Amino acid sequence: MHIVWSSFFIQLVAFLILFWLLKKYAFGPLFSIMEKRKELVQEQIQTAESNRKQTEQLLAEQKQAIETARKEAYDILEQARQTSGRQADELIQNAKAEAGRLKEEALKDIENEKNKAVAALRSQVSAMSVLIASKIIEKQVDQKSQEQLIDQYLQEVGGKQ
Structure with a gap:
């Protein structure tokens, strides 16, 4: 095998010129786009990770807030139960x-009314006794007439009540 050095150098120079042109006009923009895409993907991954951490933190805070609200609601209900129990007692x-107090007042009122009724009855009985005695003395009647007179006066007294 025989190497032609002049064609080898021409091919080498052509290859280097082609490589330089590709690097300048094709590989440079392509690598630049790929680098930007890589940075964009990394930025999105970091943003997603940051959002995930924030979401986990917010979720933990919400769980804590819900637990606190439940505890406060339970405490309020328990306090309301105790208050209502005390108020009921x-x-x-x-x-x-x-x-x-009302029973005592009623008993006193009953006793007062009873005393008044007894006093009124005594007053009426004594008045009737005097009246009967005066009628008996006036009439000087026999035993039967006297009993009839007493019954009549008792009926009059009974009718007044």
Whole structure:
């Protein structure tokens, strides 16, 4: 095999010129576009990772906020139960005290009315006794007439009540 050095150098020079032209006009812009694409993809990956971390952090904060709200709601309900229980006990005690007071007042009123009725009855009985006695003295009747007279006056007294 025999090498022709002149054609070898011409081919080498042609190859270098072609390589230089391709590098300047084809590979340079192509590599530049590929480098920009690589940077864009890396930036998007970093943005996605950052967004994922922020989302996880927000999710954790929301879970914490929900848990806090649940605890506060439970505390409010428990406090409301306790307050309503105390208020119910107070209402029952007040109602019992009021019922006792009203009972005492009613008993006093009944006793007063009873005393008034007894006093009025005594007054009427004594007035009737005097009236009967005066009628008996006026009439001087026998036993049977006297009983009839007493029955008549008792009926009059019974009719007035």
